[in-house]
Amino acid sequence: NAKLSPEKLLCQLRDRVNVSMIQRSDGPFGTSEWQQYLPGKSLSEAVGHLGLCAVVSSAGSLKSSHLGQEIDSHDAVLRFNGAPVRGFQDDVGQKTTIRLVNSQLVTVEEQQFLREPLYNTGILIVWDPAPYHAEIREWYRKPDYNFFESYKAYRRAHPEQPFYILNPKMQWQLWDILQENSLEHIQPNPPSSGMLGIVLMMTLCDQVDVYEFLPSKRQTDICHYYQKFHDHACTMGAYHPLLFEKNLVKHMNQGTDEDIYTHGKVTLPGFRKVHC
Ligand code: NCC
Numbered sequence: 070n071a072k073l074s075p076e077k078l079l080c081q082l083r084d085r086v087n088v089s090m091i092q093r094s095d096g097p098f099g100t101s102e103w104q105q106y107l108p109g110k111s112l113s114e115a116v117g118h119l120g121l122c123a124v125v126s127s128a129g130s131l132k133s134s135h136l137g138q139e140i141d142s143h144d145a146v147l148r149f150n151g152a153p154v155r156g157f158q159d160d161v162g163q164k165t166t167i168r169l170v171n172s173q174l175v176t177v178e179e180q181q182f183l184r185e186p187l188y189n190t191g192i193l194i195v196w197d198p199a200p201y202h203a204e205i206r207e208w209y210r211k212p213d214y215n216f217f218e219s220y221k222a223y224r225r226a227h228p229e230q231p232f233y234i235l236n237p238k239m240q241w242q243l244w245d246i247l248q249e250n251s252l253e254h255i256q257p258n259p260p261s262s263g264m265l266g267i268v269l270m271m272t273l274c275d276q277v278d279v280y281e282f283l284p285s286k287r288q289t290d291i292c293h294y295y296q297k298f299h300d301h302a303c304t305m306g307a308y309h310p311l312l313f314e315k316n317l318v319k320h321m322n323q324g325t326d327e328d329i330y331t332h333g334k335v336t337l338p339g340f341r342k343v344h345c
Pocket of ligand 1: 308
């Protein structure tokens with residue numbers, strides 16, 4: 070049901086979604102206090118030029134997938150929220166280059182977030198749902214979850230680990246493209262961590278392989294590969310416009326339907342490789 074050709078859609082994403090991390094120049098973050106907390110290096114300096122990247126969804130369908138080796142063969146691997154690797158290497162691999170977490174986890178699960186060694190590997194990025202196309206200052210005054218103190222506490226405990234705050238601009242730039250390419254009205258909530266992570270990696274990598282975002286033959290109502298919890302909404306979406314995200318990703322897939330069926334694998338080009 071997408072309206073644009075895959076090529077045009079890739080160009081729209083490349084040109085209209087501005088993926089950036091919060092910097093000193095971003096209004097309320099210009100204080101000397103914030104200067105001590107925001108990482109000195111930019112994200113692209115921290116990761117360098119990435120070739121082949123993997124994005125690993127947290128879906129239950131990763132269970133028994135044996136995709137671990139294939140995932141680890143990528144130059145960089147992105148994971149989400151509290152998705153573990155220990156004990157699940159055979160299915161999800163063990164490499165974590167970047168972990169994208171939502172502000173709810175950082176705030177509501179703060180004690181776990183500050184204590185769990187799981188979060189100490191790789192580069193951390195936190196994002197928070199902002200009001201539709203709000204200015205940074207407006208969002209800063211009223212974040213969805215007030216994660217700023219928890220972010221600072223983590224930075225004090227782990228000053229050497231790169232930890233960024235995703236500029237909230239991108240979520241609505243991406244949402245607009247989702248809406249423009251859907252025949253139905255979609256809920257006015259930001260895209261899922263999964264979709265944000267896919268677009269983030271498209272800005273950093275030459276190629277992005279996404280695992281079990283589009284479910285394989287292992288599709289299940291089990292929400293996560295690491296929990297016993299069942300909920301259909303995890304795969305289809307409730308708060309996040311997940312179904313529309315998945316349609317968009319399917320439309321841009323450069324891999325085969327066979328790869329989706331057997332590996333839950335979608336292949337997308339990095340924006341550097343997109344010519345408009
Ligand atoms: O579940 P969550 O997502 O952490 O999953 C990360 C991303 O994987 C994709 N996914 C997950 C499960 C599934 N069956 N199919 C999938 O395609 C999605 O793209 C998803 O974004 C989030 O997006 O941040 C989310 O976070 C959780 C929760 O906050 C964190 O896990 C921390 O505990 C949300 N769950 C709840 O609030 C109960 C979830 O709605 C969205």
